[in-house]
Amino acid sequence: MREVFQQELREIQDGLVELAELVQTAITNATAAFAGSDVALAEAVIESDENVDRLAATLDEKVTDVLARQQPVASDLRLMVSSLRMSASLERMADLAQHIAQLARYRYPEQVLPENFEKIFRKMSKIDAQMAQKIVALLRQQDRSTIVQIRDLDDDLDELHSKVFERVLSDSINPAKPEHIVDVVLASRYHERFGDHAVAIAKQMDYFLSGQPVSA
Amino acid sequence: MREVFQQELREIQDGLVELAELVQTAITNATAAFAGSDVALAEAVIESDENVDRLAATLDEKVTDVLARQQPVASDLRLMVSSLRMSASLERMADLAQHIAQLARYRYPEQVLPENFEKIFRKMSKIDAQMAQKIVALLRQQDRSTIVQIRDLDDDLDELHSKVFERVLSDSINPAKPEHIVDVVLASRYHERFGDHAVAIAKQMDYFLSGQPVSA
Numbered sequence: 545m546r547e548v549f550q551q552e553l554r555e556i557q558d559g560l561v562e563l564a565e566l567v568q569t570a571i572t573n574a575t576a577a578f579a580g581s582d583v584a585l586a587e588a589v590i591e592s593d594e595n596v597d598r599l600a601a602t603l604d605e606k607v608t609d610v611l612a613r614q615q616p617v618a619s620d621l622r623l624m625v626s627s628l629r630m631s632a633s634l635e636r637m638a639d640l641a642q643h644i645a646q647l648a649r650y651r652y653p654e655q656v657l658p659e660n661f662e663k664i665f666r667k668m669s670k671i672d673a674q675m676a677q678k679i680v681a682l683l684r685q686q687d688r689s690t691i692v693q694i695r696d697l698d699d700d701l702d703e704l705h706s707k708v709f710e711r712v713l714s715d716s717i718n719p720a721k722p723e724h725i726v727d728v729v730l731a732s733r734y735h736e737r738f739g740d741h742a743v744a745i746a747k748q749m750d751y752f753l754s755g756q757p758v759s760a
Numbered sequence: 761m762r763e764v765f766q767q768e769l770r771e772i773q774d775g776l777v778e779l780a781e782l783v784q785t786a787i788t789n790a791t792a793a794f795a796g797s798d799v800a801l802a803e804a805v806i807e808s809d810e811n812v813d814r815l816a817a818t819l820d821e822k823v824t825d826v827l828a829r830q831q832p833v834a835s836d837l838r839l840m841v842s843s844l845r846m847s848a849s850l851e852r853m854a855d856l857a858q859h860i861a862q863l864a865r866y867r868y869p870e871q872v873l874p875e876n877f878e879k880i881f882r883k884m885s886k887i888d889a890q891m892a893q894k895i896v897a898l899l900r901q902q903d904r905s906t907i908v909q910i911r912d913l914d915d916d917l918d919e920l921h922s923k924v925f926e927r928v929l930s931d932s933i934n935p936a937k938p939e940h941i942v943d944v945v946l947a948s949r950y951h952e953r954f955g956d957h958a959v960a961i962a963k964q965m966d967y968f969l970s971g972q973p974v975s976a
Contacts, residue, residue, distance in 0.1 A: 605973060611840075621828050625824050625827070625844065726929065733949065738791070
């Protein structure tokens with residue numbers, strides 16, 4: 545019985561890692577599609593979201609099933625509660641990658657970004673990919689030092705998000721077209737939320753590893 | 761022991777209702793502050809978000825504690841799992857109300873909205889308030905017919921959200937200022953997400969009441 549339980553806990557942790565790897569692929573491809581107006585790659589990201597939803601739902605069912613049958617306590621119970629929350633955040637991160645891909649598809653064959661925003665979004669995309677990679681590592685190795693690194697990356701992302709708005713509003717010499725403003729505002733918001741969810745996952749892992757309640 | 765458990769389940773349900781009532785107040789005040797550039801009301805909404813976060817955290821701790829001590833099964837377990845998810849959605853709805861209030865505060869003493877968007881945002885605000893009220897009713901009375909009503913309201917909200925974008929992009933005769941476009945895009949997105957979370961809660965209640973897994 546105890547051995548079955550240990551196996552089930554491992555399966556739940558593996559499921560989270562697998563979900564995080566799908567998110568990493570989704571955000572890498574979505575930002576590449578966005579930067580390069582690659583409609584085929586955008587389509588691939590949009591289609592792959594179904595897999596993420598299915599995997600998250602399966603994982604949640606497994607957690608609920610283990611809660612019912614094994615009635616875990618202490619750190620095992622914390623893993624269950626954290627898993628339910630982390631799977632929701634991972635699912636949402638994949639949705640945000642999908643939204644970025646949808647922007648690329650919607651404007652195709654035109655570029656989504658005006659030239660003067662390319663560099664800032666390249667930076668945001670790079671941070672997103674780093675965050676996704678750190679989340680995979682955190683879930684796999686459970687090394688708490690990764691948590692701080694994820695928070696630092698999110699600070700960088702928030703700074704870039706503010707810069708995007710400053711640039712949109714100060715761009716009086718060469719005013720942007722309305723569709724450019726719409727796309728830039730939405731894309732920047734999607735990146736910012738992607739980072740917020742990465743931090744939410746880092747906090748859940750902190751809770752699971754430390755047993756301390758999650759701080760705001 | 762059983763009586764204590766029943767009392768604890770009631771407390772969790774009451775906590776969810778209380779949280780939903782705070783969301784209802786927050787969105788009603790936030791949209792009023794937004795429409796009327798009422799900075800004092802906006803401040804009140806922004807400050808009240810702390811209460812929501814605290815109540816949600818307390819509720820989650822109680823759920824985890826009950827899971828550990830009472831080891832519920834069947835519909836009692838479903839209530840626990842659903843509560844964790846619903847408290848996350850309610851907390852997020854309050855955040856979105858706060859974001860709407862922040863837009864109002866940020867532009868003050870100017871109006872956030874250009875005149876030709878006032879009517880459409882008045883409609884969105886009305887739907888938000890109705891959804892919040894339906895969520896309170898659903899959590900309190902657990903009447904499944906409310907679930908369909910919430911989905912229908914969300915469809916109306918999504919339609920208005922699309923109309924906002926159409927209007928921003930078609931406004932070629934009287935082009936909007938960049939800051940207006942930024943505010944309108946963000947505000948509309950906040951309303952849309954508010955509705956999505958209301959639907960997520962409705963789905964969780966459907967799961968709790970029916971025992972059927974949550975559909976996408």
